[in-house]
Amino acid sequence: MSYQRSIVKRLIFGSAFIFSLSFLVTIANAQDGKAIFNSKCAACHNVFKNSTGPALGGMEERGPWSDRKKLYAWIHNPAAFMANDPYTQGLKDSHNGILMTGFPDLTEGDIDAVVNYVNTTFTAGPGGGAKPAAGETAAPEPKSDDTLLFGVLTLILAVIALTLLQVNSNLKKMTDDKEGIPASEPVPFYRNKLYIALGIIVLFLVGGYYTIQGAIGLGRHQGYEPEQPIFYSHKVHAGINQISCLYCHGGAQEGKSANIPAVNVCMNCHMGINEYTKGPQLFRPDGSEVNGTAEIQKLYSYAGWDPDKKQYTGKGKPIEWERIHNLPDHVYFNHSQHVVVGQQQCQTCHGNITEMDEVQQFADLSMGWCVNCHRNTKVQFTDNKFYSIYEKFHEDIRNKKIDSVTVEMIGGIECQKCHY
Structure with missing residues (x-):
């Protein structure tokens, strides 16, 4: 009986712990579309008005984007999708020949979350009101931080987990009293090995996450806009x-x-x-x-x-x-x-x-950002003597196995290209 109670206790504790971790992972990964939009899309796109790229509000009513599969293909590899799509070719021409950077790392779920965020924001309009009238300038979208909300939810889950453990402890005590088993001296929480292990794991995960994020972002200053000696517009x-x-x-x-x-x-x-x-x-x-x-x-x-x-x-x-x-x-x-x-x-x-008036840093200039550009950017491969040695690619183009050659295909993401 004591062995069974021990198993039940471990199951309850393990379930609560796994549920808490899965909840935190879900928050970190899903980010309800807004965080993904801000980190991946907001540098070039606005929901309500054209920027470096077109406004995203109502995008599913334009072009091929009512087909979500085509939207996935476009975001994952814009150059390949645009080769056979007149609509996106027109987008490039109307935005100074700028081709969108591909995001092959985004999952279909991530893209769905971004689309849902854009649709919700566009429907509510700037400030939560109606959409702006034609010719009216949209007000800047207010920035919000959900860190406090996530922290409160995490605290609630922790309280629930601790409550379940306490309930299990009380039930065990009641069954022990009923069976005449002498009760052991309770162990203070600060000496409880399970609590100590849990605390160490949480500190390790949180500390590791912020250490890695800080190291990855070291030296990056996206959005940096210092005041200059002369205001040059x-x-x-x-x-x-x-x-x-x-x-x-x-x-x-x-x-x-x-x-x-x-x-x-x-x-x-x-x-x-x-x-x-x-x-x-x-x-x-x-x-x-x-x-x-x-x-x-x-x-x-x-x-x-x-x-x-x-x-x-x-x-x-x-x-x-x-x-x-x-x-x-x-x-x-x-x-x-x-x-x-x-x-x-x-x-x-x-x-x-x-x-821009005073210039700010537009892109994060990370290695991933540069590599994605090399993966999607086509080179002037034909009628270029410099690339005449790439016989296989020329043969593949003639046989229509490929329609173009990207920087990646000619070694554009090899380490020594940028690090030597």
């Missing part, structure tokens, strides 16, 4: 005035680094433009308004330029710009290789730069 320069990125960042086409333009490059235009009068109002991230003319005067101070005498004073100094994008020292990245050979647009890595 890419939206005004590259967007409204359509100044080519390569005019200021010529190194992106000619060398490894995109380079920061010298003050003289700025002065090529601002010797004659000394006031900001015709552009839109400028605002910092905190909402404070920027005086564009005063920012031009800052440029003159750094350049050592006297706008009244129209001459240099010789008292100029370098502009100490705050660096935003910074890859680890062990990573090799060549801008010209991607811009000239790979024919990638600046927006692929830097986001919709023509809509």
Whole structure:
């Protein structure tokens, strides 16, 4: 009888423990679609309005997305899906030739969760109200954190588990009293081996999870937007005035680094433009308004330029710009290789730069993000003598076994390509 009670006790404890862990794992993996959307989609997509990519609200009413299987195929491998789909080809053309990054790591359940989140958010509208009328600018989606809710639920489950253990202990005591078995001295919870083991396991799992996440995210600064010495609006320069990125960042086409333009490059235009009068109002991230003319005067101070005498004073100094994008020292990245050979647009890595005032880091620039791009990006394989040695791929294209060659297929995800 005592052996049976011991088994029952272990079953109850084990069931409660497994249920608690499975609940936590479900929370961590499912994340109700919102966390997946924020980590994977929000950098390029908004629910209500077009951004770097199209608005996702009501997507199942457009194109082929009413067929969930096609949506899975598109998200897992956009390049392969787009090869035979006119709708997604049109999407690429209408968004500056930017092809969506594939996410082969997302399961169908993850994608379903994201779609459900998008549909729910779109139906409720910004702020939980009706959808915005045509031409109306949608209000920013409020950011919420469900950590407190998850913590409360976890605490409730822990209390339930402990209550069940206590009930089991009381039942055992009642049966022992009825059978005349002398009761043993109760062991305090802080000396109970089961409680101690459970505490160690929980601490190990939680500590390990945050340690791994911290190590993976070390040095990544997605969304980083420092305040610069001069408020330089890419939206005004590259967007409204359509100044080519390569005019200021010529190194992106000619060398490894995109380079920061010298003050003289700025002065090529601002010797004659000394006031900001015709552009839109400028605002910092905190909402404070920027005086564009005063920012031009800052440029003159750094350049050592006297706008009244129209001459240099010789008292100029370098502009100490705050660096935003910074890859680890062990990573090799060549801008010209991607811009000239790979024919990638600046927006692929830097986001919709023509809509930004002060620039922020658009992508997380992780190894997984780069590898996914290499897996999906096609190379100019035919009519290119450099790739003439790949006879097998040329033969497969002629025999229509494949319709294109990706960077991955020619060794683009080999370690030494980026780490040497």
